[in-house]
Amino acid sequence: MTDNRVIIAGGGIGGLATALTLHQIGVQCVVFEAVRELRPLGVGINLQPNAVRELYDLGFTQADLDGVGMPAKEWALVGLNGNDIYSESRGLLAGYTWPQYSVHRGQFHMLLHRKLVERAGPDVVRLGSRVTGYRKNPDGSVSAFIEQADGTRSEATGALLIGADGIHSAIRAQMHPNQPPIHWGGAVMWRGTSWGKPIRTGASFVGLGTHRQRMVFYPISHPDPQTGLSMINWIAEVTMDNAEGWKQAGWFRQVPVTDFRHHFENWIWDWLDVPALIGQADNAFENPMIDRDPVPTWRDGPVVLLGDAAHPMYPTGSNGGSQAIVDARVLGAKMVEHGVTEAALAAYDAKLCGPISQVVLRNRGAGPFGLLNMVDERCGGTFDNIDDVIPPEERAAFMVGYKAAAGFAIESLNAAAPTIAKDARVRASQAV
Ligand SMILES: Cc1cc2nc3c(=O)[nH]c(=O)nc-3n(C[C@H](O)[C@H](O)[C@H](O)COP(=O)(O)OP(=O)(O)OC[C@H]3O[C@@H](n4cnc5c(N)ncnc54)[C@H](O)[C@@H]3O)c2cc1C
Numbered sequence: 532m533t534d535n536r537v538i539i540a541g542g543g544i545g546g547l548a549t550a551l552t553l554h555q556i557g558v559q560c561v562v563f564e565a566v567r568e569l570r571p572l573g574v575g576i577n578l579q580p581n582a583v584r585e586l587y588d589l590g591f592t593q594a595d596l597d598g599v600g601m602p603a604k605e606w607a608l609v610g611l612n613g614n615d616i617y618s619e620s621r622g623l624l625a626g627y628t629w630p631q632y633s634v635h636r637g638q639f640h641m642l643l644h645r646k647l648v649e650r651a652g653p654d655v656v657r658l659g660s661r662v663t664g665y666r667k668n669p670d671g672s673v674s675a676f677i678e679q680a681d682g683t684r685s686e687a688t689g690a691l692l693i694g695a696d697g698i699h700s701a702i703r704a705q706m707h708p709n710q711p712p713i714h715w716g717g718a719v720m721w722r723g724t725s726w727g728k729p730i731r732t733g734a735s736f737v738g739l740g741t742h743r744q745r746m747v748f749y750p751i752s753h754p755d756p757q758t759g760l761s762m763i764n765w766i767a768e769v770t771m772d773n774a775e776g777w778k779q780a781g782w783f784r785q786v787p788v789t790d791f792r793h794h795f796e797n798w799i800w801d802w803l804d805v806p807a808l809i810g811q812a813d814n815a816f817e818n819p820m821i822d823r824d825p826v827p828t829w830r831d832g833p834v835v836l837l838g839d840a841a842h843p844m845y846p847t848g849s850n851g852g853s854q855a856i857v858d859a860r861v862l863g864a865k866m867v868e869h870g871v872t873e874a875a876l877a878a879y880d881a882k883l884c885g886p887i888s889q890v891v892l893r894n895r896g897a898g899p900f901g902l903l904n905m906v907d908e909r910c911g912g913t914f915d916n917i918d919d920v921i922p923p924e925e926r927a928a929f930m931v932g933y934k935a936a937a938g939f940a941i942e943s944l945n946a947a948a949p950t951i952a953k954d955a956r957v958r959a960s961q962a963v
Contacts, residue, residue, distance in 0.1 A: 536561060536689040537871060538675050540662035541696035542569065544636075545838025545855030547643040547656075549693055551589050552863035554651045557956040558871055561654075561687065565661040565696075567680050569644055571637025574722045574816065575751040575764025576846075577603065577736070578634060580627040581939045582853035585860045587629065588949055591646070599642050600634025601753050601761070605735040608902055613800050616917050617902055617926045621736070628945045633736065633751045633764070635724075636852070664705050665692050665834055671873075673833040690871050692834045693862070695855070698823065699782075700840035706831045711824050713782070716845075716895065717773035718820040720766050721791045725811035727763040729754065730802060736849070739803070741912050742903040743770040746795065746805055765808060766846075768820070769794050777819050786817045820845050822895060825888030828880055835876040837862065841884070844891045847898030850937050854887060857938065860950040867955045890937050899933045902926060 537553055539546045542564030553560045578586070578596075586596070596602075607618035622631035647655060659680035666674045666686075674688045694702025703710070729750040731737065736749040745768050750761035769791070788809050798805035809815075822843045829836040838855030862879045869875040896904075905921055906912055914920045934940050 537691045537693060538563065538662075538673070538687055538689040539693045539695055540675060540702055541565075541694070541700075541838075541840065542644070542656050542658075543695065543697055543838065543855070544640060544643065544852050545840075545859060546693070546695035547640070547647055548585075548589075548856045548859035549695060549837060549862060550647050550651065550655060551643065552859045552951070553866075554647070554655075555589060556863050556867055556951065558866060561689075562656045563660040563662050563675065563677055563687065564656055564658050567659040569641065569656075569658065571635070571641050573636030573640075574724050575600075575633055575749065576636045576639070576852045577749075577849035578632040578639075578856070579850055579853040579937070579939045580622060580629040580631050581944055582856040583629040583632055584944070585856050585950060588860070588951060588953075589646075591642075593630075595642060595646075596630075596632050596634065597753065599638040600632045600751050601734055602630040603633045603734050603736055603749065604732040606899075607731065607735055607737050608900070609737060609739045610906065610912065610914065610917070611740055611798075612914070613802070614914070614917065616906060616921075617930070619927075619930060626941050626945075627939075633734070633749050635751050635762070635764075639852075661701075662694075662696060663701055665702065667832045667834070671833065690833065691873075691876065694834065694836045694840045695838045696840050698821065698839045698843035700836065702834060703826070703836055703840050706834065706836065707826045710826060713821045713823060714895075715773055715777050715819045715821050716770075718768055718770045718845075719817065720768045720820055720846075721786070721788070721815040721817050722764070722766045723788065723809065723812040723815035724751070724762050724764050725808050726758075726760040727808060727811070728759055729761045729763070738900060738903070739798075739805075740903070742900070742907045744768065744794065745900075745903070746798065748808070763808065767791060767795060767805075767809060767815075777821075779817075782821060783816060783818045785814045788812055788815055790817070791815070820847075822891055825884075825891050827884075829884050830873075830876050830880040833873050833876070835862070835880060842887045842891050845894040845898065847894045847900050848890065848933065848937055850890070850894075850939075854890070854938075857950075858883060858887075864951050864955075866957050867951060870957060886936070893933065893936055899930060901933075902929060905929075
């Protein structure tokens with residue numbers, strides 16, 4: 532280990548993936564996480580093959596991931612008439628060398644934490660420690676200001692500071708004091724889980740509805756051998772008038788399902804009963820679909836942003852969590868190349884900030900769900916045969932374009948060398 536400690540603000544998926552990567556390449560780090568206790572919060576997220584590849588390289592096994600989710604086989608968009616708009620295979624079935632996993636966000640987060648503590652010891656994550664800002668020191672080091680849950684204040688000094696503190700990042704706010712407020716485009720999501728029989732391939736991600744109102748659902752657990760039921764993650768989404776801004780006090784709260792189920796009361800087919808699916812859950816998480824305008828750089832000297840702090844994005848592309856993992860690995864690769872230095876942060880920023888900011892804007896334009904906007908523009912959402920509305924080649928080209936931009940185009944990902952070569956380490960001589 533070098534004695535060049537890296538400070539990480541935030542112990543979410545991005546912060547913990549960074550700590551695991553730094554431990555792997557022999558760089559000492561400490562994670563300051565605001566909450567007093569890590570709990571398995573959230574519902575489903577997708578880990579795209581580019582992120583699963585990195586997890587395998589970090590020593591996670593298929594059994595680890597099967598314990599918190601299941602491999603996805605299909606991504607499908609279905610109109611309100613029940614007809615397919617688009618479907619494609621996902622993960623191994625699509626020809627990727629690595630699977631795509633649909634996982635429970637909270638359980639996956641706990642898995643990252645368990646692995647990190649097993650490998651680096653319990654002191655690596657300091658809970659109840661909020662990072663409120665930073666100071667760049669004349670000797671090139673950086674100090675993070677820490678506020679403990681009991682109000683005690685202190686400072687931690689290290690070679691570099693990684694801001695992985697999510698969409699409301701304090702590090703980003705200091706780095707970009709004039710950034711505009713959070714951007715809300717009008718969509719509201721209610722997310723929950725229910726037990727149900729998985730449809731189609733048994734592991735399908737389904738987006739059902741229109742560009743202004745839809746249900747997204749997919750299983751996030753292998754079916755129970757006795758009952759055949761899986762935990763189904765669902766997101767009920769409605770677009771509203773956002774002229775007056777978001778009225779609720781917070782951005783994330785639990786609400787009873789009776790608050791929103793009426794929007795979907797007629798969504799009943801012989802293959803799916805949406806009100807029944809929603810009704811099986813008592814509560815759901817309500818959150819507006821928000822992001823932030825991209826910033827021109829994620830770096831300020833020895834400080835850099837990562838994950839949602841760097842690129843908060845609409846979940847339309849199912850790649851926010853995956854990109855946080857990829858960020859961590861690219862940052863690690865740049866440290867292997869340049870040492871624990873500002874040059875490593877600059878190389879990471881140069882590689883990712885521009886392209887991933889474009890993905891943020893693409894997701895604002897509905898990401899892969901943009902096909903629903905095209906259906907609306909061309910036929911008002913009513914169609915018998917989707918081929919008459921958007922020819923198959925045009926649909927396929929649209930999806931290929933999205934995957935290439937988000938970094939999981941099949942051929943290039945399969946052919947790419949590992950982000951961090953096996954056994955690569957930061958040498959002590961590379962320390963500043
Ligand atoms: C509680 C929670 C539930 C979520 N549920 C879902 C979901 O169901 N589906 C989905 O698609 N996405 C969900 N997300 C978002 C998703 O996890 C992220 O988009 C993605 O994983 C990127 O992760 P991140 O680590 O960059 O950010 P985050 O996951 O937001 O993690 C940031 C971490 O930093 C901590 N933190 C914040 N401010 C500070 C500070 N000043 N100092 C120290 N620590 C700080 C937070 O407590 C959090 O642990 C959720 C996020 C959270 C925090």
